[in-house]
Amino acid sequence: MRFTSVNKYKGSTYEAELDDGRKLYLHADIITDFGIRAGMETDRDTLRKIVYASNFRRAYQRALYLLDYRDYTYSEMFKKLLENYKSEALCTAVMKRLTEHGFIDDRRYAERMARKLVEIKHFGYRRCKREIMLKGVDQFIAEDALAPYEEAFGENLMELLNTKHSRYLTDIEDRKSIEKVKNALVRYGYDFSEINRAVKEYFESAGGLEEEN
Structure with missing residues (x-):
């Protein structure tokens, strides 16, 4: 499969369209990390990594946003993230990063x-x-x-x-x-x-x- 276009969407978000018509909305950091550009060929495994990295970034930023307003326990934040992102594996990985950086203690x-x-x-x-x-x-x-x-x-x-x-x-x-x-x-x-x-x-x-x- 191939990326047919990569255009700025809103703020630091880009719209990346695949040749099968699917559209991904990715942060500029994800675009840079994976070198995504129009005409770039990709396979299913790489695409899965791109989507995971994008979701991880969104979930992590969401957690930091919530922590700006009050402290959360591990259990509270995990449940909060799971409500939006549904994947236990993803939320567990985000929580690991949050605890390693001392945001959740x-x-x-x-x-x-x-x-x-x-x-x-x-x-x-x-x-x-x-x-x-x-x-x-x-x-x-x-x-x-x-x-x-x-x-x-x-x-x-x-x-x-x-x-x-x-x-x-x-x-x-x-x-x-x-x-x-x-x-x-x-x-x-x-x-x-x-x-x-x-x-x-x-x-x-x-x-x-x-x-x-």
Whole structure:
């Protein structure tokens, strides 16, 4: 088969027409890399390589475009690319390039997310781990990202009791209000055992303050 014409189409894209009527829309880099020109003879194997290289470039550039707006985990980006390009082999190759160049890094993503969930949202360990893994991050990577915050979880729990939930903790005999607080903290991702211990410490501290006054 033969390329009958190669003409500029839009921007850096060229329209390359084959003698069987097919038209390929290729970036200037692909035209240069394969030396494509009018009258050039090609075979099916070379044509397949040209199409693959073109699709790879499009998928890679699409990924970089998406990454300009926010970080993605490996799983998120792979699914995003697969929606458009359908080929698992192609998307896997693109993901390999992205990870090699450091554009996709699940450890970095998990560390940033852990910092936000712990320091800003004050979620407990279980909720943090679940939220990170929902992004497609491996369990062990999620656990490693949360490891530095072991002490912070206890501090955050007490801070929630002293600020957000203190208005419900005015009477140690008000079981209904106390249970409401405990259930809210379970949704935050804290264990019943640590919640019970924190609530006990909260009332003991409050009682101590009253005695001093």
